[in-house]
Amino acid sequence: MENLRNKYIQAIDIAGDENALEAVRLAALGKKGEVSLKMRELGQMSPEERQVAGPALNDLKNEIISAISAKKEALEDSVLNERLKSEWLDVTLPSRERPAGTIHPISQVTEEVISIFANMDFSVAEGPRVETDWYNFDALNIPSHHPARAEMDTFYMYRSENDDRAPHVLRTHTSPVQIRTMENTGAPVRVICPGGVYRADYDQTHTPMFHQVEGLAIDQSLSMANLKWVLEEFVKTYFEVNDVELRFRASHFPFTEPSAEVDIRCSWDNGQLKVGEGDDWLEILGSGMVHPKVLQAGGIDPNLWQGFAFGMGIDRIAMLKYGVPDLRAFFDSDLRWLRHYGFTALDQPNLHAGLSR
């Protein structure tokens, strides 16, 4: 028995490849293998003999099986190691290019603004960019002789000779959407109106198209103090600071009364804006209590309802937050600019994770 064991363990040990190993297995454990034959002889033995020889043979069989499997693994390993030795790549080669698109800062900031105001129950309304002069001006308490009309550098649409309506305009602000919303929903209402607006002006800080977001809240007892709170919450959340000081300054807009311009406390460090600290004030928006005539134009009874409105430039707050220097470049579609100032598709702003990365 011991000879048998030595013979096969040795044979396994020197087997050079899988075929040789298989031959050893067949010689020992195959149908006609030496160990198999021996096991078959157990039947002819006396019970006493079998008691001794049986377990011994079984042990031998198991030992040979595990030796073969260990050898098999060793053989495979050595083959694999040979292969791995030959497999070498220059891993400093560039990776496969994967396209990376961007979201324009105006879209990104619009979504940021929506997510903040949505949390204060403001929904989103839109309206046409070619407007009647009634929606753009008259309904907003800007009659045709009002100096504000001239000051707004309005773009007018072509009007044919046989059409005696006043020419349509490219909306100079998103305020007409407020009127359309009031007409559609009545009071109470909370809505923001983001979108493109137009003024015939082009220089370093003005482009003939830019973007605004206006807000409107009408209820029974809303006051300027509520307005201030809403704007404080907005500015803090948008600029992602814990605290910010807002300064209301009396001003005039035909569509609000009283009206206020709103400044935020800030400082400038190397052209970089820091909101909430410092000795400078930055004007960021206009606001006020909706003028009774405007409520009336929107079909809301000013004796029962009152509320506030505000408006600011989306491009402008985008420039301030993200340090974009030149407004004109927003509309130039320069790939270098789009890639540098754009946002990735996954940068979807939300309040629970913070607006920006």
Place this chain on the structure above:
Amino acid sequence: MKFTLSWLKKHLETSANLDEILLALTDLGLEVENVVDPIEALKDFTIGKVLSAEQHQNADKLRVCQVQTDEGELQIICGAPNARKGIWVVVAKPGVFVPGIETTIGVGKIRGVESFGMMCSEREMQLSDEHDGIIELPSGKVGERFVDWLADNKPSKVDSTIEIAITPNRPDALGIHGIARDLAARGLGKLIDNEVNPVKGSFPCPVSIKIEEDCLVNTPVFFGRVIKGVKNGQSPEWLQDYLKAIGLRPISALVDITNYFTYDQNRPLHVFDADKIVGNKLKIHQAAGGEKFIGLDEKEYTLSSGMTVISDSNGVESLGGIMGGLNSGCTDKTENVFLEAAYFNPIRTAYTGRELKINSDARYRFERGIDPAWTPKGIEAATQMILQLCGGEASDLVKEGHIPDTSRFYKFDPNKVQSLVGMKIPTDQQIKILTDLGFVLTDDQAHVPAWRPDVLGEADIVEEIARVASLANLKGIPLPRMDVGIPKPVLNTAQKREQTARRSIAALGYNECVSYSFIDVGSAQLFGGGTEATQLQNPISSDMSHMRPDLLPCLLKAASRNQARGFNDIALFEAGPVFGGGEPNDQDFQISGLLVGQTSKKNVHSRIRNIDIFDVKADVEATLAALGAPEKVQIRRGGKSWWHPGRHGCICLGPKTVLAVFGEIHPKVLKEIDVKGPAVAFTIWPNSIPVPRNKSATRSALNLVDLQAVERDFAFVVDKEIEASDLVVAAAGVDKQLIQEVRVFDEFIGKEFGAEKKSIALTVRLQPTEKTLTDAEIEDLSKKVIEKVANVTGGFLRT
């Protein structure tokens, strides 16, 4: 609106300093835009006396001076020819910044001799262009601040100039008196309201005036008088200083006086040379239209009917409320002057000014509204000043028409103020504010002063109180939620789709653009636009003359610009409005994408290839899927002219609804817009995608079958223009239960089939649901597929 501090102090008795005044102005709604404070730049200069001046040993033109200063005797080297013993001078000691030479003085050696400061010329302190020598003061005290000396001796040189923005509702603040009234109401001092005493005429006015009946609406009242024997010429220095400080050019005493009242009281006036009024009669009437008029600006204007004009028997001499005429204007030789003070209607003035494009100080004020009640006082005050500065003798006053009645009142409710503003303002403070602003309060009514044409209702009264009480004190109060609980989603389907589309397309590698909504007419015409209806009346350039009919011209132009910068592989998209016509409801919403160049840069991994229609088709399909478009769509041809006629497809739902188009841009369009191809693009109309009827978030049940699926391949030879989708639909229709999918896996066009044929190969995947398919069943189905496809397409199985 510009004014100086000392001019303001003619109307406001105040102990407030400049900073306090500036803060209050801005807070009151009179936003300070600019301040020039000469004191700030000069505050460190002091007066000294030259004790001795010796020739510098190493330089002919320099003198070594010993100067007595507040810091003792200093040695100063000076090159001025007038530097000599005994004169009073202005000294900049070491550390002082000298604005005219933009240098901070230090201690230094000049040609080997130490110098401890500088004696300055007027130019070096930016007081004037005078630089012939250093300043010699006629008097002085060693160590006194130079600015204090100026304040005592030449106050206009240290007067601060303040520029404020005037909102259109505040014509009263276009006069310095009105600004002072606001500041006084704020508590910054006392308004100085001098009585204006009428001047008694010593002879009847030789010029008569007449307002035509139909012009009384536009010129309700007109005062005039002649002052004879005046001596026109330069106005006195104080008046010139005032006008220069606010950017006006002194012209002559008579003209300067009218300008003075324009700014002092918001009271524009006009002076005619009385000797040039032909016929001694002025008629105020509506222009008939077509008259020619040469204004004081020496430009000729053609008038339209209805404009308010003032004529003598020679013709139009003045445009009422806007500009006087050159013919009848005053010159240095004027001896007899006719002074006009009238009230011109704001709306008429605005229209006339706008039409003739005249931006004068008078128009600016009349169109915003002056105080009609002050008209008679205005002419008396101006008469007094003319008599004072030019001498002469005043005639009786002549008056035509009536001062328009502007009296009106509105309810004053202190509680309403608190409710709107959300701030506690005690009632007596509210009353005081209104009274200080000139309102007269009776019971619960506030009567509006004549100088406030903007106050037209209760809300305006609230605003007056709020702004004077100061909104700076406003404290925020939380806005209650509309409903208690977690806020509801706010976006509608269209808004959600817009956001989803943007992020899907950006994820596919496109860069989002935002382009101007207007483009040039040529580009617009290439895309079905460029019509009159979509044309701007007043574009800022011919590149931006028409509303865009489509987003693609904008993207193509952007691609062209980027190519010019050396970028050749371009993926751009935009989501935005397009304009089919000139009416508000002609606007549509589109999303377009554009691919130009190669799929990637040259690289080690694969050969580069041009982008093609199937790249853009994949992107459009992915985006439509993200937007929830149905999977089953038809692809048709027959898109618009800017697509390559054979290489584009419209993705449709039924015969009418087009969800999207993709394809190659027509080569002629590329050439016109100067884009080097290849260029493929897509346009999606997200609002055409039907909103799913089932709003439930629940998915349909997943049915997993464990039986083995079977795939069989078929290659058919068909006519070249038979579309692969026809084969797919035909094959799939053979057994809708069993055939799970039909895929096209090969298209082959080769000689063996002839030029008019091609081969299309399909994989048909069979998924049994009840039992495994037998060979016979598979064979049977294959036969049916071959038959059906052959039938539908006229093709045959390739063998």
